[in-house]
Amino acid sequence: MSEQDDPIPLASSFDRYLQDKGKGRGGDGGNYRRNAERELHRFAEWAAGDRGDDDWTGTVPDDVDREPAFEDLDERTFREYARHLASDRGLKQNTVQTYYAYISAWCGWCVNEGYLQAHFAQRASATAPLPEDDGRKPGDQQAWTSEQRHALTRHVDEQARDAVEAYTTLPKDTAPTDKQRARYRALKATRERALIYLIAYTAVRVGELLRDSDDPRRRGVRWEDLNLEDGSMDVYRKKQQWDAASLPDPVIHPVRQYQKVLQPPTERWPVFPTFDQRTLAALVQEELTDRGQRPADVKDRRDEFVRDLLLTLEEDIRPQSITTDGARSILHRLTDDAGVEVAHPRHDYLAPHGGRRGMGEVLVRSFGYTVAARYLDNSEEMVRERYSHIEAGELGDVATDALGDMDEI
Template sequence: MTARGESTPLVETFERYLQDKGKGRGGEGGNYRRNAARELDRFAAWAAGDGGSDDWKGLAEGTDRDPTFADLDERVFREYARHLAGDRGLKGNTVRTYYAYVSAWCGWCVNEGYLAVHYAQRASATAPLPADDGRKPGDQQAWSPEQRHELTRHVDERAREAIEAFADRRSDGDGGDESGQDPLDRQRARYEALRAARDRALVVVLAYTAVRVGELLRDPDDPRRRGVRWGEIDLDDGSMEVYRKKQQWDAASLPDPVVAPLRNYRRLVDPPDDRWPVFPTLDRRTLGALVEEALADRGHRPEDIEAHRDEHARDLLLALDADVRPPSLTTDGARSILRRLTDAAGVSVDHAKHDYLAPHGGRRGMGEVLVRSFGYTVAARYLDNSEEMVRERYSHIEAGELGDLATDALEEIDGNA
């Protein structure tokens, strides 16, 4: 390690490391970058003496400088591993994951010449970490056929009722005075129909296409993932263009249970152009700020903007009328929706980590169906994964099938005895 490396404060290397690991232009995006940044900040605070035990004074105790690479050795990482493991609010695998972010940075520092040794990977450093609990991918949540049926039935009924309520109000007449209806009441009915139809479309896409939620919706930390738009969906061909995990655009299949809800939803939305998101956010604060800014940029005065907003029951409807394109729903937003819908549908969920039907559970549930029905090769193509990875993630299925074969063999032997 050079003298320059020894004297370099740890925090001065973080941004360059994160850029190397980030995605998109300038390495500014990506979930890994966000999570790594969070854990490095925690490590830096701990190294400076914050967040440790009462007797922990930090690596630069008695000085007025920030911790540098000269302060690091395997004993430091051992102490940090002990610090993470001592947080009783963290599960074992979570502790290992958090430590892995810091360890990866340490390895990068070796490659960049800041450190001569990858201290974080030494056995003595990792010894305090909790043992791997051996959790297999097959233990992760997968929507069962019963859960899928209950949730899709609920959103279908809810969408049908909302759309019918809107159609009834619309058929009563167009004029507020002549029909006796308040135009804003009809707009509220349309909004509820749009919301219910959007939620139904989201559920069936997650349930039947096996598309990753990050490929479908907006990721605030990755500018390339801005959510699927209507121009990227071909309902006649039954396909949808998505930006895959492998960092390229690719077509995903839309099976029959998905096409009709999407077609009905699009007819109801009637988007101004193909660049509109299929699953827009409905957050009131976001949409309110968006339409105000867009109309102001078009030269509207504040009082005119307020009048336009008063004429619409919801800002989403004003956005549609004024062709102000909203952002897509985020992945976190989808999780909130699924929590609400799981509860409203009364779906029973017994899982250690999730008390609702999480987005990835739809993909895994579809993977279960495909592996059991058509085997690993077909499932791998549909899931956009290698066959090797699919075999690993769904190894519990093969184990069960082999167990059945063994049982049949034993029964045949016993029968012939």
């Protein structure tokens, strides 16, 4: 950029970069886009002098009144930002590495797009203040133990059994509203049990199972995606394509019983529809109005049901699936209700990824890395890396046996 050109603000590149990195139509979705956008704006605030230490004034010269621009950036800038991230802000070393990686990736893109002359963020002097990476990813180490899995599934089994029994044994003269309340409780309990079993035993990523609000392609599995006879389920994989996932025997009965209580009007219904009352109320009002009903008629129709979810089933008003965040909230509550103890530095509940990782532990120990990789939809190399502690333990046993044999000689 020549000296006579007006300085180009850093923020002017953000939308285009995020669109290139986003997923879905128009590049509007994806977790990477969301996280990168957050870190880019933090970087811009720091460059403006708003997020640093008291003596940090930003990258713009003191005698200039403008936003941070590309001409202000050099390797010293990124060195200072690396030092800022690594300072005592309570961030773990791997988190610092992750946050800096978002900025470094943007810097590389800026070089390709002509905003910068060099990839300053990757130079050795720029990355020197970063802490060493110990190879662990933050939040990705929890694995449900067999005791935790059994405790949680036993709890949801009891919930579902009691709710279904209460609903199916109602006297014939039970008032309609009481029948609706009993059915709703049975729906809630069987939905939660089916969700827990799928997370615990299929090793499917929660983003493949439920709706991801940041990725429009991930709308959550529908009943048409399930084949309970064959024991399979079609999911949109992390590798950006549809693929079949296995439904092992423990999952089939909970899903069948839930389906029997739900009685979805069509197979295009989500397996796990949202139960959020405000969301469903807005959906019902909009849909019935679009069907030509007057506001008074809509109100009368809603008054016939104790919950709008039951009305959506009656009128085949298809709601959205619950989100991945919704699943985490459910798991948080159920972990507490079941009294499951969780000792983990990042998660105080049984997180969804822990169910997948726990199943991976079982598969690797029982069938080896090749079979586990196929079930987990990962490369064998990645599975060996993620579960390297198992092989290390087995080699330790071999060494112990060898030493024992030597002692006997």
